[in-house]
Structures are given as structure tokens and as C-alpha cells.
Amino acid sequence: MTIHKPIAVGTNDSAQSQAAVLWAARRAQRANVPLVILHVVDDRWVADPYPWFGVLEEAGDKLLQTAAGRIRGTFQVPVTTRLLNGSVGGALAKYSGKASMLVVGSGTGHLGGVLADRALQVAATAKVPVAVVGTQDLNGRSGVVVGVDGSKEATLAVSFAAAEADREGEELTVVYAVRTPDPIVDAGLSSTTLAELIVQEERVVLSETVAGLEEDYPDLKVHQILETEKTPVDALVDAAAGARMLVVGSRGRGGIKRLLLGSTAHGVLKHLPCPTVITRIQAARNKT
Numbered sequence: 001m002t003i004h005k006p007i008a009v010g011t012n013d014s015a016q017s018q019a020a021v022l023w024a025a026r027r028a029q030r031a032n033v034p035l036v037i038l039h040v041v042d043d044r045w046v047a048d049p050y051p052w053f054g055v056l057e058e059a060g061d062k063l064l065q066t067a068a069g070r071i072r073g074t075f076q077v078p079v080t081t082r083l084l085n086g087s088v089g090g091a092l093a094k095y096s097g098k099a100s101m102l103v104v105g106s107g108t109g110h111l112g113g114v115l116a117d118r119a120l121q122v123a124a125t126a127k128v129p130v131a132v133v134g135t136q137d138l139n140g141r142s143g144v145v146v147g148v149d150g151s152k153e154a155t156l157a158v159s160f161a162a163a164e165a166d167r168e169g170e171e172l173t174v175v176y177a178v179r180t181p182d183p184i185v186d187a188g189l190s191s192t193t194l195a196e197l198i199v200q201e202e203r204v205v206l207s208e209t210v211a212g213l214e215e216d217y218p219d220l221k222v223h224q225i226l227e228t229e230k231t232p233v234d235a236l237v238d239a240a241a242g243a244r245m246l247v248v249g250s251r252g253r254g255g256i257k258r259l260l261l262g263s264t265a266h267g268v269l270k271h272l273p274c275p276t277v278i279t280r281i282q283a284a285r286n287k288t
Contacts, residue, residue: 006034006080008099010092010122011067016105020133021067023275024103025075027131030167034078037067038095040088057083089121096126106134106272120269123250123278129160134272138244141274145173145240146247147232147264150205153249157279158209161247164277166217170244174210177227177235178202202226233267240273250280 009024011017021037028035039060064081071079084091096102107119123130146161148154158174165172178199206224213222227235240246248265265278 004031004033005098005100006036007031007101007103008036008038008092008095009103010038010040010088011063011105012039013063013067014105014107015135016107016133018067018070018105019135020103020105020131021071023131023133024101025071025077025079027101027103029075029077033100034080035071035075036099037064037071037079037081038084038092039064039067039081040084040086040091042088043085088118089125092122093125093127096122096128096130099128101129101131101277102126103131103133106132106269120266123265123269126280129280130278131275132269132272132278133275136272136274138274141242141244143171143173143243144168144245144247145175145236145243147236147249147268148174148176148206148209149232149264150176150202150209151249153262153279153281154209156281157247157249158213160277160279161245162213162217162220162222164245164247166220168244171221171223172213173223173225173239173243174206175225175227175235175239176202176206176209177230177232199226199228231267232264233271236264236268237271237273240276243274246274246276248276248278250278 007024007028009021011021025035041056041060060083061081064083068079068081071077082095084095086094092102092104102122104119104122119132123132144161144165146157148158162172164170203226206226210222210224213220225235225239230238236246236248246268248268250262250265268276269278
């Protein structure tokens with residue numbers, strides 16, 4: 001008997017996390033898997049004695065039951081709750097190994113702004129795909145957009161996005177942003193010819209990235225976009241402005257290996273255009 005891992009979603013009852021819980025519940029219902037709603041009580045700054053800590057846990061339990069109540073009255077999906085302790089990012093990332101996907105709200109700017117957002121921390125350290133959900137109105141949106149750059153991470157992102165688009169009857173748009181030589185900055189380098197060669201080579205990369213999709217998903221309509229004027233972040237944010245989902249790998253081929261989250265994924269989460277899924281290589285073993 002195959003046991004499907006649940007979808008886990010973190011909540012603190014903010015508008016963003018409420019949207020994340022609803023998004024996760026819809027996905028769990030479609031995938032026919034359980035939903036686990038998580039809340040973290042941050043106990044890192046608690047010192048003995050802490051008689052008031054029980055009050056925080058009680059409030060957390062109440063928050064979880066409220067969130068679960070909203071789901072049980074709307075979706076046909078098994079719902080459980082878990083109260084976690086520790087740092088929010090660390091606790092959610094650690095729990096992610098028990099799930100097929102981790103969903104979090106996009107958060108808001110605070111203190112250091114969106115760069116310090118916990119959604120970024122979770123996306124950088126989770127063991128499974130992480131979906132970051134904002135408060136955008138998703139009515140009327142269509143299509144799945146995926147960013148590629150020829151890396152192994154991008155290949156995994158395309159596989160995830162294609163399966164998602166095919167399952168939901170959506171079209172798939174594959175976006176590859178490449179910067180060609182500037183005719184002024186690179187004067188004297190025969191930039192026009194060089195730019196043409198770069199575009200030709202990267203079109204091959206783009207074609208190779210989507211190779212096999214037609215065989216695996218014969219009914220899936222795939223669009224390819226090779227963008228030469230915009231940065232990867234701008235190209236993806238613009239392409240996904242009306243999309244139902246954006247998918248990107250956690251790191252690209254130009255990423256520094258010690259970084260847990262690449263600059264493109266980081267930039268996209270700072271300018272979230274729609275629910276965005278961050279995939280990673282080790283997540284290939286986790287199937288919903």
C-alpha cells in the first residue's frame with residue numbers, strides 16, 4: 001500500500017498565512033493527500049523560569065484549531081495540526097522532511113524588510129518543494145510559468161511545472177533569460193555577431209531543457225520564451241503576472257554552491273507575482 005506524504009502549511013494567522021492555508025488545502029484536496037497545519041512557538045529567547053510559556057502554547061493551539069476549522073468546513077481533506085517549538089524557519093524546515101510539500105505565506109517587510117522574511121529562510125532550507133503564497137486574487141489566472149537556465153535544478157523545476165500544468169489542464173510557459181553583449185559597453189567585440197551566437201547557443205539550451213515533454217505529456221501545450229532584454233527576475237515576474245503558478249529551482253548554474261537559495265529564486269520571492277514553488281534537487285525523492 002502506497003502512503004502519500006501530506007502537504008504541510010505553516011500559519012501565524014496573518015493574511016498571508018491564511019491565504020497559504022487555503023491554497024494548501026485546495027492542493028491537498030486535488031492531490032488526495034492529508035493536510036497538516038503547523039504553528040511555531042518561538043522559544044529561543046525563553047529563559048528559566050518561564051511560567052508564561054504555557055500561555056503561548058495555548059494561544060498557538062487555539063490558532064491551529066481555528067485554522068483547521070476553516071478548512072474542515074470547506075474542503076474534503078483530512079486535517080491535523082502540529083505545534084512546533086524553536087525558530088520559525090528552522091522548525092518548519094526540519095518538519096518538511098515529513099511532508100511532500102511545505103507551504104508558507106509570503107510575509108511582509110519588517111525590520112530589515114523583505115530580505116529578512118521567514119519565507120526566504122524556509123525556501124532556502126526545506127527538504128521538499130516550498131510553495132510561497134501571497135494575497136493576490138487568483139481568479140481569472142491561468143497557466144504555469146517555469147524559469148530555466150540549463151542547470152540540473154532547472155531541469156527538476158521543468159519536470160515539476162510540466163506535471164502540474166498537465167494535471168491541471170493548464171498551458172506551460174518556459175522562460176530563459178539571457179543577457180547579450182551591450183553594443184556600447186562591449187564596443188569593438190563585434191557585439192552584434194557575438195549576441196547572435198549567444199542567442200543561438202542558448203536556444204539550444206532552452207530546447208534541450210524541454211526535450212521529452214511532448215512524449216511525456218502529449219496534450220500539454222508548451223510555450224518557450226528566450227528573453228534577452230530583461231534580468232531573470234524581471235523576466236519571470238513579468239511572465240507570471242497573470243499565471244496561476246510560478247516554478248523556479250532553488251539555485252541555478254551560476255549560483256555559488258555555498259548559497260542555499262540562488263539570486264533568481266531570492267529575487268522572485270521578493271517580488272512575488274503569484275504562488276511560487278521553489279524546487280530543489282533532493283526533493284526529487286518526495287512525491288505527492
